[in-house]
Amino acid sequence: MTQGRSEFIAQARERLGSKSVITEPEEIAPWVTDWRGRVHGASLAIVAPSSTQDVAQVVMLAAEHRVPLVPQGGNTGMSGGATPPADGSAVLLSMRRMNRIRSISAEDQFAVAEAGVILSALHDSAHEVGMRFPLSLGAKGSCTIGGLTSTNAGGTQVLKFGTMRALVAGVEAVLPDGSVHNGLTWLKKDNRGYSLDQLLIGAEGTLGIVTAVALRLVPAVAGRGVAWAGLDSPIKALELLRFLEARTDRVEGFELIPQDSLELVIKHVPGAREPLTGKQSWHVLIEATTPDAAFDVSAELEHLLSEALERELIADAVLASSEAQADAFWKLRETISEAERAEGQTVAHDISVAVSDMPGFILDAAQQVEQAFPGVAASGFGHLGDGNIHFHVRARSHAAPDWYETEGAEITRFVDDLVTGAGGSISAEHGIGQLKRSEFARLAEPGRVHALRAIKRALDPLGIMNPGKLVP
Ligand SMILES: Cc1cc2nc3c(=O)[nH]c(=O)nc-3n(C[C@H](O)[C@H](O)[C@H](O)COP(=O)(O)OP(=O)(O)OC[C@H]3O[C@@H](n4cnc5c(N)ncnc54)[C@H](O)[C@@H]3O)c2cc1C
Numbered sequence: 262m263t264q265g266r267s268e269f270i271a272q273a274r275e276r277l278g279s280k281s282v283i284t285e286p287e288e289i290a291p292w293v294t295d296w297r298g299r300v301h302g303a304s305l306a307i308v309a310p311s312s313t314q315d316v317a318q319v320v321m322l323a324a325e326h327r328v329p330l331v332p333q334g335g336n337t338g339m340s341g342g343a344t345p346p347a348d349g350s351a352v353l354l355s356m357r358r359m360n361r362i363r364s365i366s367a368e369d370q371f372a373v374a375e376a377g378v379i380l381s382a383l384h385d386s387a388h389e390v391g392m393r394f395p396l397s398l399g400a401k402g403s404c405t406i407g408g409l410t411s412t413n414a415g416g417t418q419v420l421k422f423g424t425m426r427a428l429v430a431g432v433e434a435v436l437p438d439g440s441v442h443n444g445l446t447w448l449k450k451d452n453r454g455y456s457l458d459q460l461l462i463g464a465e466g467t468l469g470i471v472t473a474v475a476l477r478l479v480p481a482v483a484g485r486g487v488a489w490a491g492l493d494s495p496i497k498a499l500e501l502l503r504f505l506e507a508r509t510d511r512v513e514g515f516e517l518i519p520q521d522s523l524e525l526v527i528k529h530v531p532g533a534r535e536p537l538t539g540k541q542s543w544h545v546l547i548e549a550t551t552p553d554a555a556f557d558v559s560a561e562l563e564h565l566l567s568e569a570l571e572r573e574l575i576a577d578a579v580l581a582s583s584e585a586q587a588d589a590f591w592k593l594r595e596t597i598s599e600a601e602r603a604e605g606q607t608v609a610h611d612i613s614v615a616v617s618d619m620p621g622f623i624l625d626a627a628q629q630v631e632q633a634f635p636g637v638a639a640s641g642f643g644h645l646g647d648g649n650i651h652f653h654v655r656a657r658s659h660a661a662p663d664w665y666e667t668e669g670a671e672i673t674r675f676v677d678d679l680v681t682g683a684g685g686s687i688s689a690e691h692g693i694g695q696l697k698r699s700e701f702a703r704l705a706e707p708g709r710v711h712a713l714r715a716i717k718r719a720l721d722p723l724g725i726m727n728p729g730k731l732v733p
């Protein structure tokens with residue numbers, strides 16, 4: 262242990278109390294590997310402050326002793342951003358003890374949640390006051406408001422409500438010099454130059470530690486209609502979305518699922534059943550909601566889908582007849598990654614292109630990848646209406662156990678070149694972290710890289726905020 266790190270840990274313990282500093286290796290071990298198990302790090306300690314003042318003290322100590330900090334929320338991120346480096350040079354800063362909802366108001370449609378609040382806990386609190394925080398994703402039982410903010414997370418309601426960037430009204434954060442930025446006063450208009458709040462959203466812990474976030478709420482859902490439709494192609498799926506959007510503003514979820522992904526879910530997920538009787542090449546899961554208890558949103562969706570059937574936009578559809586069936590439809594979508602993992606090795610890509618280009622991209626890219634890497638299966642599922650899909654390439658059935666390690670990087674370069682060629686993004690919602698950093702460096706425009714490095718240097722000249730992440 263270097264002198265600096267041991268002094269940092271001793272002084273953090275002295276100032277924050279022994280409860281806030283964990284050094285037992287068995288308590289640290291679960292937090293130094295990323296959620297997917299792809300990156301393994303090491304840390305001599307986890308520092309877990311319980312207030313903004315404590316975070317500021319930790320950051321000042323880290324600056325004094327030149328100890329890098331790796332902020333961590335629920336550790337559910339997909340790009341290795343919350344995993345410390347393997348050399349043990351950094352200390353994990355766990356935000357999970359900062360888990361209070363400081364205020365919540367139905368009247369102001371606004372909540373202030375500390376960084377360590379778990380997303381599902383915020384959902385519950387909003388529900389208690391007749392409101393809703395309209396962002397949800399598969400990791401809602403573990404991911405935190407600080408992590409969601411720092412990765413500008415998306416999820417399944419972006420179509421209507423946007424990503425975190427649209428839902429965050431302000432950020433409180435400890436900056437790398439230990440000063441506190443307070444952006445929690447919700448000013449509808451504020452043109453005092455650069456927005457620090459917006460800089461911190463999606464910064465992946467490289468510019469400061471998010472300690473609390475002011476969040477927009479919307480009225481609670483009073484009714485929802487959930488339907489599953491089968492169709493010929495992603496092109497028809499986008500036509501269906503545009504058809505629905507022209508007739509109602511109540512559609513908030515629209516997920517594309519290829520038949521082979523559905524088959525894997527049926528094969529591997531206990532209790533999963535085909536929603537439609539006949540086989541279809543592609544599927545969409547649609548959710549429409551209303552805050553108005555007197556409005557029958559299911560009937561509206563049913564009516565629109567029969568019209569879509571007549572127009573031959575879809576081949577078949579079924580409307581969930583109960584909440585349990587609606588949840589079962591969503592489970593089919595949410596367990597695709599799990600089913601793929603059970604089937605074998607997969608190289609995952611979280612990509613975006615312009616919405617109107619996405620149907621063609623999915624088909625062309627799958628064909629090109631399957632030609633270039635014979636035997637693999639490629640397809641895309643997810644948030645078609647956001648121009649964002651999870652483009653997954655699965656190993657051939659008799660692939661070597663180290664297929665991912667030997668061929669994964671080459672497949673990723675191939676896919677990323679296709680995405681970049683189409684004017685898209687190699688990270689639509691999962692961030693860059695450490696896993697996508699070299700591809701980001703290879704493909705980003707020089708101006709973007711220059712600006713990112715300049716901002717990082719200006720705000721964090723000592724390089725103590727999550728070094729080795731995001732910034733190429
Ligand atoms: C099953 C599953 C489904 C998912 N689905 C989606 C999806 O649909 N859409 C989507 O966008 N993402 C999805 N994700 C990934 C998503 O990014 C994370 O779930 C979430 O945003 C990260 O929250 P976290 O608290 O776990 O952050 P962590 O994983 O702990 O950290 C993520 C990054 O944020 C930084 N960070 C964390 N807290 C702070 C803080 N307080 N201050 C500064 N930096 C901080 C970390 O250093 C790291 O760089 C999914 C993940 C899983 C496991």
